């Protein structure tokens with residue numbers, strides 16, 4: 001057939017705004033880390049990704065093993081998932097949409113609202129996905145810096161506002177600082193009439209939510225995840241609560257079978273096992289406070305109070321990378337962010353008591 005161009009040149013074929021996108025920096029799987037470190041998988045203390053150290057609920061594991069219909073496509077309208085979430089959240093199914101992790105919902109929201117020339121406000125430092133998806137959609141990321149306590153200043157946001165700003169992402173409690181944004185500030189953001197996406201991935205560890213504002217404010221979306229408190233990170237399940245008209249819009253652009261059958265089965269069973277899951281959340285919250293106290297007692301270390309299942313620490317200048325590498329050699333995997341204001345920090349997910357003991361002991365020796 002006749003060629004329509006001189007030669008296929010990949011770089012020229014890629015749409016201009018995607019030629020140099022910086023992707024999200026994810027964590028490595030533990031198997032790869034164990035192999036690289038020459039350690040056994042069982043000996044690793046993996047506290048780098050805010051996963052649940054207790055795993056899925058027993059009922060979820062039983063239901064997954066019992067289920068026989070993995071060869072059938074899941075429900076594109078997520079009926080059972082949305083019904084189960086309706087009982088849990090108190091919002092009708094028409095207010096709910098599930099995704100392959102809340103990451104997928106962040107992506108879908110950006111695809112629906114952000115195009116070339118549009119702006120997205122990122123309350124930095126924060127979770128890295130918002131800026132990635134905004135740029136993938138051709139949008140421009142406006143970083144509004146949090147203050148030294150990682151709090152959001154409405155005055156700073158106001159200075160960055162113009163008619164091109166369409167979406168404001170707020171993680172609450174924030175990742176990686178663990179700090180909480182007061183409800184008055186959330187309300188201030190909603191008053192901008194931009195789409196305000198409040199990512200409550202860590203809601204169950206703080207019990208604070210702005211979901212009560214959803215019925216009066218159509219420009220608010222609340223995101224949650226089953227990765228953290230439910231221990232289902234590997235199954236990829238998150239959900240959003242939002243105006244039913246917005247649910248319909250997102251439903252129309254999502255992949256038809258975005259929530260897989262295993263995630264559906266595990267969710268329904270997990271929500272029948274909330275006593276077990278909540279007691280694990282309580283254990284993590286207790287351990288968070290113990291970890292916080294232990295870290296606070298280390299020389300030269302600054303710790304921020306956390307409302308999530310992790311704790312952020314700042315070490316003396318230049319020490320954080322060395323610490324991360326030394327801890328890794330000891331089989332303790334922690335999270336480091338090569339980003340402004342975080343280069344002297346490490347984030348530790350709250351593990352089981354024995355994991356936290358190992359971490360604290362190692363840090364005491366190193367410092």
Ligand SMILES: Cc1ncc(COP(=O)(O)O)c(C=O)c1O
Nearest residue numbers: 101102103127175201225227238
């Ligand atoms: C604030 C925040 N939002 C979303 C996610 C992604 O969650 P999911 O596993 O549901 O995609 C994370 C994961 O660490 C997170 O910290």
